[in-house]
Amino acid sequence: MQQFKADFFKALAHPLRIQILELLCEGEKNVNEIQSVLGSEGSAVSQQLMVLRSKNIVVGKKDGNKVLYSLRDPLIIDLLAITKQIFTNQLNDAINMLDSVRE
Numbered sequence: 001m002q003q004f005k006a007d008f009f010k011a012l013a014h015p016l017r018i019q020i021l022e023l024l025c026e027g028e029k030n031v032n033e034i035q036s037v038l039g040s041e042g043s044a045v046s047q048q049l050m051v052l053r054s055k056n057i058v059v060g061k062k063d064g065n066k067v068l069y070s071l072r073d074p075l076i077i078d079l080l081a082i083t084k085q086i087f088t089n090q091l092n093d094a095i096n097m098l099d100s101v102r103e
Helices: 002-012 015-024 031-038 042-054 075-102
Strands: 058-063 066-071
Touching (some): 015 042, 015 058, 015 066, 015 075, 031 066, 042 058
Antiparallel strands (some): 058 066
């Protein structure tokens, strides 16, 4: 289980992959849509989607000549929200510490 968790978090350990996942939280998208919203090169987006697919974090389904990507598990939405809350908590702790030093 620990190895699965380590591999899973390694797959998330790239800012563009996180951006892609955040975008897919809104619903399925194709590479062009993802590229357009993120302002990133198609090859970079495709490369990161390949990593996410290989770890079963996203899935792709054919739609004509395009592939629509979506989150394999909707719990990814919760994971990203919890991660944001952890960041906010740490930021608030740092602000409180700075405030106490200034007093």
